Every structure is written in structure tokens, then in C-alpha cells.
Amino acid sequence: MKKETLQKRIKIANDIMYYVYTHIETHIDIDELSQDFGVSKYHMQRIFKEAFGRNIYESIKSIRLQKASNLLLTNKYSTISNIANMCGYSSQSSFIKAFKERFRMTPKEWKNGGYRLYSNWILQQSKGAMQSTADFSDVTATIVKMPIIQSYYIRNKGYNTKNIEESWQKLETWVLSNNVKEYQEIALFHDNPTITPLDECQYVACIATKNEVNSDRLPKFNISDGVYAKFDLKGKKGDFLRFMNWVYHEWLLSSEYETTTKPSYAIYHKNKYLSDDKEFDLSFYLPIQF
Structure with a gap:
């Protein structure tokens, strides 16, 4: 083709x-x-x-x-x-x-x-999530208005760690091959993993660049603009699914906000799929309305 x-x-x-x-x-x-x-x-x-x-x-x-x-x-x-x-x-x-x-x-x-x-x-489908003892009682939200983010991406079906790691390795290779200096690593969640079986969830690994990249190797799309609740979070394997459970079924219920149909996403400051210690540092964006 x-x-x-x-x-x-x-x-x-x-x-x-x-x-x-x-x-x-x-x-x-x-x-x-x-x-x-x-x-x-x-x-x-x-x-x-x-x-x-x-x-x-x-x-x-x-x-x-x-x-x-x-x-x-x-x-x-x-x-x-x-x-x-x-x-x-x-x-x-x-x-x-x-x-x-x-x-x-x-x-x-x-x-x-x-x-x-x-x-x-x-x-219970995630061994890491079941072993996690993370506590989110001190995590707070900042309400922000985010712009459209153009990104290049690889889509994954299911939360298969090996496949996601391979996707991030390919994106890292693409970044180096195209000499991209300024970019963000973003995970987009088409499905809510709190209520969708993990093998059915769409996980999209994205690279958002400051400037257009002259490459047809990867497809691109726009991450939606809008109003989001932003959460800053650090952790290790299994903690993130625990966090998603907390944010949708505890924080959201007590906040009086509603989430929208736009996908949520996370901007990595440290990507657990690329780091040796498998720990992450990220900002999570939950689309909301009041």
C-alpha cells in the first residue's frame, strides 16, 4: 500500500x-x-x-x-x-x-x-495493581484549560506491558532518528481502565513535538483541547491503575464534576516504560465539565 x-x-x-x-x-x-x-x-x-x-x-x-x-x-x-x-x-x-x-x-x-x-x-486482572499500596489522599487537582496537542503515535490494544514497552522504544528510536529536540511523551486512554477489561483497553503512546516533523513513518492526530482536572503523580508498577480507580470512583464522585467523552491522557515527566527502575512521574488530565 x-x-x-x-x-x-x-x-x-x-x-x-x-x-x-x-x-x-x-x-x-x-x-x-x-x-x-x-x-x-x-x-x-x-x-x-x-x-x-x-x-x-x-x-x-x-x-x-x-x-x-x-x-x-x-x-x-x-x-x-x-x-x-x-x-x-x-x-x-x-x-x-x-x-x-x-x-x-x-x-x-x-x-x-x-x-x-x-x-x-x-x-484483579493486574497483579501489580493488586500489590500496590499507594495512597492518594494527599493528591489534589488543578483545573486547567488545555490546548489541542498534535502528536505522532502508536496504538496498542490491551495493557500488555511488553507491547507497550516496545511501542515506546520505537517512538524513542523515531525521536532520535529525526533529531527531535523538544517533545513530550504522552499516553492517551481511549477507554477507562477502571471499567473496561484491560485486554480491551486502547492505550495510545504519543510523541508531541513543538515543530512539525518531516516524516511519514508515524501517523498523527490531535489530542482534544478543553477543560481538564490535572493531577501530578509519582509511583511504580501497579500504582497508576490504583490511581485511575481512585480518581474515577472517589475523587470524581466527591468533586461534583462530570467527566466527558473525551479521552483522558497523561504527560510523562519520567516514563516507566523507558526507565530502568520502572517508576513514573506524570501529570494526568481528566476531561471534566460542571
Whole structure:
């Protein structure tokens, strides 16, 4: 496949995902979407699945249910019917059915404490997280407005440490090969690992450069601008998943903010996947609204 064709396909896939994130509360018509992007419905579905590992319908469903799972906890005065509408469901019954299929419980059971059981089940998939004794009681948030961040990236499906380490090694090689002097290492989280099985999570390793790099080796996309809660955090293996659990199910619930459908991300000051001691120093950005 020609490089320019590959870049075009990747851009279409990323643009579709961005559209889904920003219109998740509406009815998303795949036929209209294919017309807007100037490609056939079949071709659009194929290039999206090649990029993200699942089709557009599956992604829409996953993003809607992730949003709903958070709104059920943070939007205390909304009914289940209200939340179903906010997440793009045409009826309460279809929402309850989809929610129960995904989380093994009803939305009401989720609100009444079931979310803790589910997130603990996710944590048990990580030996490091189960061994972590990290305490976040002194961690505080700063509310910031972040700009769009253009980045070059490698996408990973699942939290397989070896694969992620290899991706960061490739990015480090790319940085050195292109003599990039000023850049940031960023991890983008398309899925919330507090409520998504770790082997299904999308982890995107990104290099954000100050200047454009004349290289077609890596695809690029924009990390969304917006209002974020920023947390500064240091730790070691397993601590970060514990932190994610805390930030979504403790800090967020007591803050009275709601998270949005935009992906969260972390800017590494010390990257655990590239450091000999496997420790990290990062700033985590959680998209919020009030």
C-alpha cells in the first residue's frame, strides 16, 4: 500500500473516532457518515476496524456505556431515563438491556454500589495493581484549560506491558532518528481502565513535538483541547491503575464534576516504560465539565 494512501486511511479512521466522541449523545447514522467522509460504508467500516480493532458500532456502544457508567454516579439528580437520552439511547429499555450485557448488572444496581464490585474485578486482572499500596489522599487537582496537542503515535490494544514497552522504544528510536529536540511523551486512554477489561483497553503512546516533523513513518492526530482536572503523580508498577480507580470512583464522585467523552491522557515527566527502575512521574488530565 502506498504511504500516502495509508496516511489517508488513518486520518479517516481518526476523524471518525473524533466525530463519535463529540456526537455520542446523538443518533449517529453510519450511511450519512460515509457520505460526509466521501467513502463507501463498507470501506469506512473496514479502515476503522483496521485502526481500532473493533467496528464503528462496537465503539459507539462502548463509548456510550462508559459515559453512562460515569453519569449514573456523578449526575445524582438525573433519572435513568435522562441518562439514557444523554448517552444517545432512544429508550430506557434498550439502555438497560445494553448496560446489563456490558456490566452484568442493571443501572440501578450499578448506582447502589455495584460499580465498586466491577472495578475491583478489573483491578484483579493486574497483579501489580493488586500489590500496590499507594495512597492518594494527599493528591489534589488543578483545573486547567488545555490546548489541542498534535502528536505522532502508536496504538496498542490491551495493557500488555511488553507491547507497550516496545511501542515506546520505537517512538524513542523515531525521536532520535529525526533529531527531535523538544517533545513530550504522552499516553492517551481511549477507554477507562477502571471499567473496561484491560485486554480491551486502547492505550495510545504519543510523541508531541513543538515543530512539525518531516516524516511519514508515524501517523498523527490531535489530542482534544478543553477543560481538564490535572493531577501530578509519582509511583511504580501497579500504582497508576490504583490511581485511575481512585480518581474515577472517589475523587470524581466527591468533586461534583462530570467527566466527558473525551479521552483522558497523561504527560510523562519520567516514563516507566523507558526507565530502568520502572517508576513514573506524570501529570494526568481528566476531561471534566460542571
